[in-house]
Amino acid sequence: MSAPAILSWSSQKVIDLAQSQFARPISLPDGWQKVRVGVTVFKSVAGALAGTPRFAVGIQKGTTNLAGDPTTDYWVGAITTGANWNDSAGFEFGIQVSSGSKNGNTWVYSGTPIDTDRRMLSPAYTSASMWIVDITAGSPNYTVNVFTPRFGVQENTSNDFLTCMAQITPTWQFNNYGTDQPVAAASEAAAGHRDAVSIWWDRTDAHLYIADLAVALVK
Amino acid sequence: MANSVLDYLSALMQDARCFRCIPGKTVWEIQTYLLAYIRGAGVDPSALAKEAKCLQCLSIQSLLEIRAFLLATINGTGNDPSSMVQNAQCFEAIPRGDQMEVQAYLLAQDPKGPGITDPNLLAQAANGFQGVPPTICLQIQVFALATMAGVSTDPNALMALFRCGQCLPSPLLSSVASQSLEYSEPVPSGSGRSRLVPPPVKQPGVGRGGGVNGGGGGGGTLNPVATDWGNRVQANGGAPPSVNTGKVVSNFVDTLQAGGIWSKMKTINLMIGPDLATMATPLLKGAGSDPWGNVNFVAADVSAMGMMGDASSKYFNTGVAPKDVFNTANGGMSVLVPYNTTTSDYIIRAVTGALNNDCYIASLQSGNSLFAIPRSTAAPISQAYPGNGFFSCSRTANNVFNAYWGNTSVALAQLGATSAVDVSSEAANMAAATSPLFLFASNNSGSPVAYSDKQVSFVAIHDGLTLAETTILYNAAYTLRLALMGGAEFPPIYDTLESYSNGDALNGKAGGARWSTAYVGKTA
Numbered sequence: 001m002s003a004p005a006i007l008s009w010s011s012q013k014v015i016d017l018a019q020s021q022f023a024r025p026i027s028l029p030d031g032w033q034k035v036r037v038g039v040t041v042f043k044s045v046a047g048a049l050a051g052t053p054r055f056a057v058g059i060q061k062g063t064t065n066l067a068g069d070p071t072t073d074y075w076v077g078a079i080t081t082g083a084n085w086n087d088s089a090g091f092e093f094g095i096q097v098s099s100g101s102k103n104g105n106t107w108v109y110s111g112t113p114i115d116t117d118r119r120m121l122s123p124a125y126t127s128a129s130m131w132i133v134d135i136t137a138g139s140p141n142y143t144v145n146v147f148t149p150r151f152g153v154q155e156n157t158s159n160d161f162l163t164c165m166a167q168i169t170p171t172w173q174f175n176n177y178g179t180d181q182p183v184a185a186a187s188e189a190a191a192g193h194r195d196a197v198s199i200w201w202d203r204t205d206a207h208l209y210i211a212d213l214a215v216a217l218v219k
Numbered sequence: 220m221a222n223s224v225l226d227y228l229s230a231l232m233q234d235a236r237c238f239r240c241i242p243g244k245t246v247w248e249i250q251t252y253l254l255a256y257i258r259g260a261g262v263d264p265s266a267l268a269k270e271a272k273c274l275q276c277l278s279i280q281s282l283l284e285i286r287a288f289l290l291a292t293i294n295g296t297g298n299d300p301s302s303m304v305q306n307a308q309c310f311e312a313i314p315r316g317d318q319m320e321v322q323a324y325l326l327a328q329d330p331k332g333p334g335i336t337d338p339n340l341l342a343q344a345a346n347g348f349q350g351v352p353p354t355i356c357l358q359i360q361v362f363a364l365a366t367m368a369g370v371s372t373d374p375n376a377l378m379a380l381f382r383c384g385q386c387l388p389s390p391l392l393s394s395v396a397s398q399s400l401e402y403s404e405p406v407p408s409g410s411g412r413s414r415l416v417p418p419p420v421k422q423p424g425v426g427r428g429g430g431v432n433g434g435g436g437g438g439g440t441l442n443p444v445a446t447d448w449g450n451r452v453q454a455n456g457g458a459p460p461s462v463n464t465g466k467v468v469s470n471f472v473d474t475l476q477a478g479g480i481w482s483k484m485k486t487i488n489l490m491i492g493p494d495l496a497t498m499a500t501p502l503l504k505g506a507g508s509d510p511w512g513n514v515n516f517v518a519a520d521v522s523a524m525g526m527m528g529d530a531s532s533k534y535f536n537t538g539v540a541p542k543d544v545f546n547t548a549n550g551g552m553s554v555l556v557p558y559n560t561t562t563s564d565y566i567i568r569a570v571t572g573a574l575n576n577d578c579y580i581a582s583l584q585s586g587n588s589l590f591a592i593p594r595s596t597a598a599p600i601s602q603a604y605p606g607n608g609f610f611s612c613s614r615t616a617n618n619v620f621n622a623y624w625g626n627t628s629v630a631l632a633q634l635g636a637t638s639a640v641d642v643s644s645e646a647a648n649m650a651a652a653t654s655p656l657f658l659f660a661s662n663n664s665g666s667p668v669a670y671s672d673k674q675v676s677f678v679a680i681h682d683g684l685t686l687a688e689t690t691i692l693y694n695a696a697y698t699l700r701l702a703l704m705g706g707a708e709f710p711p712i713y714d715t716l717e718s719y720s721n722g723d724a725l726n727g728k729a730g731g732a733r734w735s736t737a738y739v740g741k742t743a
Contacts, residue, residue, distance in 0.1 A: 004740040006728070008721035015716060015725055021743040022725055025736035026712065029523040029703040030461050031493020036711070068743025158715045165711040168558070200743055213731070214713035217705040219522050 014209035021200035040128035044207035068200035074191035090124030099144030101185035115178030127155035141182035457496035478691035483682035508538030523705035525676030528659035541652035551613035555677035568661035576652035597640035615683035676706025
């Protein structure tokens with residue numbers, strides 16, 4: 001467990017997450033309908049993970065009670081929900097991702113995952129791959145989907161990543177969207193306007209490196 | 220900054236003797252006053268007072284309504300206290316943290332404070348958002364009282380009048396009572412500070428700091444144009460613009476005025492949501508309609524990115540007839556198109572009878588971008604589609620007509636060559652151009668044709684502008700849309716982290732493109 005810090009890694013700077021989390025305020029406009037949060041991410045060591053690793057990418061209200069805290073303020077986004085991450089040569093696979101929300105101390109996950117086989121790079125590669133999360137506001141349910149490696153994995157430069165972030169429907173080799181999954185979450189009116197991006201990783205046996213972070217309003 | 224906040228709060232606590240300094244009756248008067256505001260101009264606080272069972276309290280429902288209204292104003296969400304009240308099961312339905320936010324927000328208005336207008340910062344300084352200390356509550360109430368009574372704008376001075384915290388001096392109480400129990404517009408502070416109290420839903424306005432009503436004039440108030448827009452938005456049935464939107468709009472007007480081009484603007488629509496009424500309410504009405512005539516748009520068409528046509532039936536009638544704003548030597552139009560599809564269409568256009576009074580901008584018409592004011596016997600300026608962005612054209616003389624284009628990546632520049640065709644012979648045609656400009660369609664003598672499927676996030680009809688003047692408008696439009704995080708070609712805010720040093724703690728780091736805030740990093 002350690003507070004996230006900057007790490008020089010493979011000729012770039014990354015945020016080193018080890019049972020840690022971060023948030024950053026954003027200013028979403030009135031009536032936003034769809035917001036996108038994206039990162040490029042890399043797992044620090046090879047090897048499968050068991051015990052339901054939690055990697056969460058989303059938005060929430062404020063920066064006080066974050067996704068990984070005992071009490072959370074109106075978080076909604078995508079979170080890994082599978083018991084195991086499988087390991088292959090240089091990447092992890094079989095990562096189950098669901099839509100999720102948390103207000104207070106209880107997580108809510110979509111009944112059906114967005115997908116059961118998302119992928120993430122690990123050593124043998126030297127750059128991260130993009131994980132993009134689209135969050136559509138709704139009442140009572142929000143809808144979440146992810147645009148991540150699925151058919152394979154590929155290193156993404158910051159420019160690759162930002163190109164996809166700026167497309168209404170991004171396209172990239174090896175990446176695709178899963179299935180939109182609704183999740184119950186407090187409406188913007190009830191939540192009082194979510195105003196921060198919030199990312200959490202709950203493990204220390206493998207660190208996650210975040211190489212880029214971006215937020216875009218899609219609609 | 221954090222230290223200054225703590226110092227400020229600490230000083231407040233030292234100044235205040237106790238929380239009970241304001242009598243219950245006075246608290247009640249403040250609440251009644253707020254409630255009267257919320258419910259509109261026709262509500263008499265005296266009548267409200269009669270509904271109350273005692274002078275010590277309003278009904279729980281009324282208290283909830285007050286706090287819901289303040290919360291909606293602060294957060295810019297919902298904005299309809301009635302619906303918030305209906306959704307709430309009880310007074311506690313508003314989270315305590317939000318109640319504290321309301322109080323911190325009000326406190327942020329204190330000009331004696333550290334200049335922090337972010338209620339989160341104040342609330343964080345106040346016991347981690349869990350509670351604003353009672354002494355701070357006192358300060359808030361005194362400040363409210365000062366504004367309401369109009370007898371002083373300095374809460375500290377008022378607090379100095381407290382002898383033992385049991386009561387205000389009777390003359391002051393009488394003043395408060397007489398003013399608060401007889402409904403009237405609130406008295407703005409003499410120091411130029413924003414008003415404390417948000418305006419009623421039915422007494423609209425957009426305000427700085429105080430939430431929604433800046434009242435115009437004075438340092439710290441909104442530009443009156445923004446306030447007027449907020450009034451008209453609500454008169455047209457829209458939700459009260461949020462504090463953030465009010466500030467952004469005010470800054471936009473300030474920029475145009477400081478740049479010397481405001482007087483050249485004829486009609487402006489910022490294409491801001493969150494509802495159809497707001498979207499249809501022009502910032503500057505000019506010779507046009509207010510609201511713009513909506514044909515077939517529905518609430519679901521409103522987006523934080525602007526408004527998008529459907530290429531088949533939906534458009535706005537601006538009400539602006541070219542004859543009223545253009546002539547053969549002067550005229551201009553600008554639109555921001557953050558998202559483009561492929562339909563060949565016109566973004567904004569009107570033609571009456573003869574083609575020689577035809578005025579338009581087409582971002583993508585048969586593959587090209589077209590500009591005309593007016594189209595004469597010569598062809599319009601036609602250039603290959605340059606990409607999503609800010610399209611503008613200006614006629615500054617009978618024989619000088621230019622088109623401009625730029626976006627968030629490419630600086631504004633002239634698009635194509637200057638059209639030097641002398642159109643002075645079209646003066647009679649222009650004078651007969653009575654059909655108003657349509658947005659998202661071409662107005663062909665009253666009939667909409669060539670519907671657009673483009674997204675539009677800014678529209679201005681103006682005098683002919685030079686490149687330098689157009690650049691001011693372009694910068695202001697993008698500044699506005701970026702501040703609203705929508706409507707500027709979909710650019711993400713991002714951080715590649717390369718500006719940081721190895722080993723730095725993430726917490727507090729601020730960098731990246733278009734971010735204005737810092738990370739909060741912590742263990743989990």
